[in-house]
Amino acid sequence: MTVQANDPGLSISAGSGTRIRPLLEWFARRAEAVAIGLVAILIGLALFSLFILVIGKSPVTLFQLMYTGGFGSWFSVQNSLSRAAPLLLTALCVALPARLGLVIIGGEGAVVLGGVAAAAAAMPLLGLVPPAVLFVFMGLAAMVIGGLWIGLAGFLRHYRGVNETISSLLLAYIAIALMNQFVEGPLRDPASLNKPSTRPLPAEYMMGDIPGMDVHWGLIIGILACILSWILMEATSYGFAARIAGGNVRAAQIQGLPVGKLITGFTAIAGSFAGLAGMVEVAAVQGSANASLAAGYGYTGILVAFLARHNPLAIIPVAILLGGIDASGGLIQRRMGLPDATVLVLQGTLFIVILFCETFYGRFRIFDPDLWKRSA
DSSP states (O other), X not given: OHHHHTOHHHHHHHHHHHHHHHHHHHHHHHHHHHHHXXXXXXXXXXXXXXXXXXXXXXXXHHHHHHHXXXXXXXXXXXXXXXXXXXXXXXXXXXXXHHTTTOOOOOHHHHHHHHHHHHHHHHGGGTTTSOHHHHHHHHHHHHHHHHHHHHHHHHHHHHHHOOOHHHHHHHHHHHHHHHHHHHHHTTTOOTTOOSSOBOOOOOGGGSOOBOTTSSOBTHHHHHHHHHHHHHHHHHHSHHHHHHHHHHHOHHHXXXXXXXXXXXXXXXXXXXXXXXXXXXXXXXXXXXXXXXXXXOSSHHHHHHHHHHHTTTOHHHHHHHHHHHHHHHHTHHHHHHHHOOOTTHHHHHHHHHXXXXXXXXXXXXXXXXXXXXXXXXXX
């Protein structure tokens, strides 16, 4: 027994196990979200395939066209990246409040009002300031309006007990109505006859493309927003306090944390990102505020955030994936004779399956190092 205990080979083996185990525990805790997320996507695609078979089409052809339209060529990739840009920002509108246990689904309202605010802020400054300065004013106006709009849902949640999911959704409908009122009323360009719009931005005041790519700068803005959001949540005391409040509001209050300010502040920050998405749509895509702002980016952002498990960094690849699926809608419509809404059916199927798979987190021993120790 003494010889075995002092055997160098055994010492090396024990030391290696001591070093490897923390790495395995770190990997296992993070692999759960990836594994369950991938399984959810596969199940959603399988169910969607059954739907395609029922209507008499080939799922194989559909998925081939989906890949071709989203990532099959450099043109397709650039189109997917352009569509992913607003999804990065609208997903943050869901992900940040979710870290406090809030479910905000009304980001669409902040998008449309942010776009209207950006267009309104640009009108008196055209020709007076350089484009870069104009973009700053447009972005600030959009972020302030978007932050106030979604921050109102957080305020009502904490101080009046109003469910934030319902209030944010109803606020989205109000925001769309207000957008229509402004665009068809006081902010309407008299020259926009068939499609009411605000005064269009001159070509020199449009947000250009990233050098070497046919993708506007909104993509970089969205990626930077995700990185800054991750730093806010993971590397600041403000983010740490928010995670504590999200885990147990009562415990946070006992510790003296300003729960009300955290809820209102984080929902306002989330709304400001959605408002910024509206500004990007006006300055880089539409050129004016009109009904096209209500394109559903706020609702697709919900799916992106849930699929990314509300991790700001994980939002980046998920948004690109969903952007590619969205970009393939036109090709599917032309080649297979399916309506453009087919992509929406797929997104809805994925969302339902992802919500269902949420119930499986924490149930698998392989992903829970605490259960390893109990078994040992």
